[in-house]
Amino acid sequence: MTRRRVCVLVSGRGSNLQALLDAAADHAYPAEIALVLSNVPGVYALERAEKAGVPALSLPHRDFPSREAFDAAVDAILTNAGIDIVCLAGFMRLLSPAFAAKWAGRLINVHPALLPAFKGLHTHRRALEAGVKLHGCTVHLVTPELDDGPILVQAAVPVLPGDDEDTLAARVLEQEHRIYPLALRLLAEGRVRMDGERVVVDAPGPTGALVNPAP
Numbered sequence: 001m002t003r004r005r006v007c008v009l010v011s012g013r014g015s016n017l018q019a020l021l022d023a024a025a026d027h028a029y030p031a032e033i034a035l036v037l038s039n040v041p042g043v044y045a046l047e048r049a050e051k052a053g054v055p056a057l058s059l060p061h062r063d064f065p066s067r068e069a070f071d072a073a074v075d076a077i078l079t080n081a082g083i084d085i086v087c088l089a090g091f092m093r094l095l096s097p098a099f100a101a102k103w104a105g106r107l108i109n110v111h112p113a114l115l116p117a118f119k120g121l122h123t124h125r126r127a128l129e130a131g132v133k134l135h136g137c138t139v140h141l142v143t144p145e146l147d148d149g150p151i152l153v154q155a156a157v158p159v160l161p162g163d164d165e166d167t168l169a170a171r172v173l174e175q176e177h178r179i180y181p182l183a184l185r186l187l188a189e190g191r192v193r194m195d196g197e198r199v200v201v202d203a204p205g206p207t208g209a210l211v212n213p214a215p
C-alpha cells in the first residue's frame, strides 16, 4: 500500500496534529505526515513535529504582501513536497478561493462544533449560550466559505450541567482527536465520494442515539 503524503497546516499548540502523528506512527495507517507547516513561528505544534521526526517549516504570513501571495507560497511548498492531502489543524487563517479550488477534495479541517451550527470562533461559549444539549466537532472538506464544506465525520458530546467553556472544550477536543485520524483514514483509503454537495462515506454507521438528558 502506498501511503498518502499529508501536510498539516497549524498555527498553535497542535494537539490535533499530535493525534494525526500518533495515528500515522502505525505503518498500517494509510497516510504519513510528510510535512508540518505553521504560519506562526515558534508554536508548540512545530516542536511536536520535530519530536516525531517530521520536517517542520514556519512560513510567517506577515512576510507576504497579500493572502494570495502567502497561499501561492504554501501551494508551491506542498507541490514540491509531493503532498497528496492537506489537513488544517488549528490553522487560524482563511485560505483564498484559488487555493481551496486547487486542493478541493484533498483539503480537510476540524471544527469544534456540530456544523452547520456554530461556524466561526468561540463555538463552545456560543453553544453554552444557546443552551444546546448536544455539542461536538466536525471534520469537513474545505471550500472557500468559512466552515462550510461537505461533512466527513462528526462526533457529539453531551453538554452537562455546570459546564463552562473549558470543560466543554476539553470534552469536545477529546473527540476531535478521535475523528480527525478517522476522517483522514477514510479519505486516504478512497472511501469518500461526493453525491452532489454532500459526502457519502463507505464505512459502518453507529448503533445507537446519544440522548441528553438520559431518558
Ligand code: GRF
Pocket (backbone or CB within 6 Å): 012, 013, 014, 015, 016, 017, 089, 090, 091, 110, 111, 112, 173, 176
Ligand atoms: C481545535 O479545537 C480545532 O477544532 C480548532 O482549533 C483548535 C486547535 O487545537 N480549529 P490544536 O492546535 O489542534 O490543539
